[in-house]
Amino acid sequence: MTQHLDGIQDALSNRHSPAERDKILRRLPPDSGLDAIGVRMKEVFDTAKEWTDIDVSHVPDLLAVPWYEMRMVGVSILDFKARRRGLDDDGRRRLYETYMNHHEFINVWDLVDRAAPRVVGWYLLDKSRRPLFELARSDAAIERRSAITASFWLIRQGDLDDALALAELLLDDPDELVTKPVGTALREVGKIDRQRLLDFLAEHRHRMSRPTLRLATYLLPSDVERSLRE
Incomplete structure (x- = not known):
């Protein structure tokens, strides 16, 4: 050592x-x-x-x-x-490349969540988001989690388009390791622009698992939340 x-x-x-x-x-x-x-x-x-x-x-x-x-x-x-x-x-860039080039070792969900927003999302804030979409299409669920979790930083800065596109891409993901943070990302979108969230849910809620929908609607008024779950 x-x-x-x-x-x-x-x-x-x-x-x-x-x-x-x-x-x-x-x-x-x-x-x-x-x-x-x-x-x-x-x-x-x-x-x-x-x-x-x-x-x-x-x-x-x-x-x-x-x-x-x-x-x-x-x-x-x-x-x-x-x-x-x-x-x-x-x-x-050095932080981002360290994360991306050694992702095989970042192989547990909380390791991803600890660093992806600021290390990956912040670096890509003023750059092409293509790396996130490449991660989102990975065969490895942990890499797909990195894609949607990195988007939390984009959302926090009010940059919603790519985050919503990533969420749509991952809605049908077979792994809760991915779909749960998708729900969290959508909830965070709603903090910035509730109407964007409502429009997304109106179009896609029938594709969403119950846990994902529950997370996405957590901060909505109870009557709106109930109507979206019906």
């Missing part, structure tokens, strides 16, 4: 709990190939904050380690770096 990996693993190991390890292992997908140290998420994030100044070139080493918390530190470092004021486009 490099000095950085050793330091981060030592910091996590000093915060481990056997009970927490059991909890993490129970919720990790069985096909993830990951083990757990057993560290509470707040302490994982605290560790990532302590190491955010490392060069982004070290993050792939973190992502390649088969410990869940080490990978979470890696994606959290990407996210914390993306939040920094004054980060230029080249800096955002």
Whole structure:
């Protein structure tokens, strides 16, 4: 291991709990190939904050380690770096490329959710969204999740067209790993432009699973929500 990996693993190991390890292992997908140290998420994030100044070139080493918390530190470092004021486009590109070029290690839903909006979505805000549509057509559900989750940042900036196009593309997805964040994306669209959401639901609600529709309509008035579910 490099000095950085050793330091981060030592910091996590000093915060481990056997009970927490059991909890993490129970919720990790069985096909993830990951083990757990057993560290509470707040302490994982605290560790990532302590190491955010490392060069982004070290993050792939973190992502390649088969410990869940080490990978979470890696994606959290990407996210914390993306939040920094004054980060230029080249800096955002390096974060984005680190995420995209090592997606095989970002293979659990919360690893995606931790970094995709700011690391992927923010970088693509003023660029072609083609990479998101390529992810949305991936054979890997986790990559399709990255596509719709990255769009959360576009929505937050009031940029709804591509987010809605991605949602429409993924409405029939067979995996809840994808359709649940589709519902969340639609809910967030409704915060910005309720009529755009209502128009989308009027056209597509019969294609939507109940969990997706429930998430999409969560913030709507109860009478409107009921009518859309009928």
